[in-house]
Amino acid sequence: MSKNCIVFSLLLPLLVACGRGTTGQADSPAPLMLTDSLQKVVSVETVHEAPLNNELLLNGRVSFNLEQVAHVYPIFGGNITEVSVEIGDHVKKGDVLAVIHSSEVADYAKQKKEAEQQLMLAGRNLEATQDMFRSGMASERDVLQAEQDAANARAEQKRIEEVYAIYNIEGNSTYGIKSPVSGFVIEKNVSRNMQIRSDQTEEMFTISGLDNVWIMADVYESDISKVREGAPVRITTLAYGDKEFAGTIDKVYNMLNDESKTMSVRVKLKNEDYMLKPGMFTNVYVECNAEGQVMARVHAHAIIFENGKQYVVYIGDDNRLHAREVTVFKQTETYCYLQSGLKEGDRIIDRNALLVYNALK
Incomplete structure (x- = not known):
């Protein structure tokens, strides 16, 4: 029924x-x-x-939310021994994207061993100086100096440990490149056994969340007066012919593109189930008032x-x-x-x- x-x-x-x-x-x-x-x-x-509302039809496209995009660069130069992701993969914050074997990391490993030895020696020296002070064979100044040396050794070891934690340094002179945010891998410029430098300008990975996307639409010069921030819009796509997405214009870019002679407007949309894919073309229907x-x-x-x-x-x-x-x-x-x-x-x-x-x- x-x-x-x-x-x-x-x-x-x-x-x-x-x-x-x-x-x-x-x-x-x-x-x-x-x-x-x-x-x-x-x-x-x-x-x-x-007020009688007319609709202005604009051509639009789905774009990444640039507020959720993270570019990942190498920290140290070296040889890439492992790449764990491909373009389109979903990653969580902290997931390892690649592993790099680096001589620079080996130097930090050396510094770590030296810091551990210095801390051990400073600790022994402090104990010996305190014993000598109690027996009258060392001055209070000697004890203070020994305490300062021990404190410096602890600070150096802590610094090295923080470097290991920040740069994800592991054993065998390797460190892991981890994702700084949760999202999708939208760009990958590395492969296994590739040599990289710490000063290279090209990012290794680009990660972007797709929980929210931008709809960028083009407005012809003759229609600029018809659009405004806050105007309601409805959006359709070729992929989902019977479904409409509702939103509002949240930003008007008050300048024209030199080539197309159009002005861009932006609509932020919540992207449930990741239905909207960056690069999709859209029809954007903007509600505008008919004067009087x-x-x-x-x-x-x-x-x-x-x-x-x-x-x-x-x-x-x-x-x-x-x-x-x-x-x-x-x-x-x-x-x-x-x-x-x-x-x-x-x-x-x-x-x-x-x-x-x-x-x-």
Whole structure:
């Protein structure tokens, strides 16, 4: 059984109850009323006047959110012994992207061993100096100097340990390149056994999150006055023909591209299930006001079409229900703008209007 049939089965007793009365020996028709019971299965909309909205169609494309892009560069030069990811792979923050064998890391390994030995010697020297001080063979100044040497040795060892932690240095003179953020690998410029330098300008990897994406759209010079920050937009793609993505223009780039002579605008979108892929082409429909035109506006599903005419279920001041003809000037995906039939403050049935309309006939 369809959803409309189920709703109609619930509405029918209510409509019959409020549409019939008993006067004497036979039932006589009575007007349908908006009762408390009926209001539980329909919704009431108050008509408001609103500026007539036109839609401007722009060509757009899905782009990475540059606020979520991280470029990964080498810290030390060396030979790449392992590459763990490919373009398109999803990585988490801290995942190892590549492993590098480096002579520079070997130097840090040497420094670490030296720091450990110096700390051990400084500790022994401090103990010996303290024993000599207690037996009167060393001065307080000698003890202070020994304590300072031990503190310096501990500081040097801590510095080396922090270098190991920051640069992900491992044993065998290797260190791991780890992802600084969670996201997708969108660029990879290295391969196994490749030699790299610490001063190279080209990044090894580029990581970007796709939880949010940017929609960049081009505005021709003749349409610049029609767009503004905060304007609602709806977006369609070739990949998802029946699905629309809603958003608003959050940035207008107030300059023209020298080649295309267009101005760019940006829409930030939450990218659920990673449906939007960077590089996709989009249609961006921007809502813009038509100057000076104000009309009564209702939700599109409140309009009933029959025999080439449009109707709504109107609620009178006494809560009586009437079928009222209206003239639709323009219809969008969400709203209908009415040229006649309703005015500001009128009340109509919104949800399940068609079922109530059929009961009125």
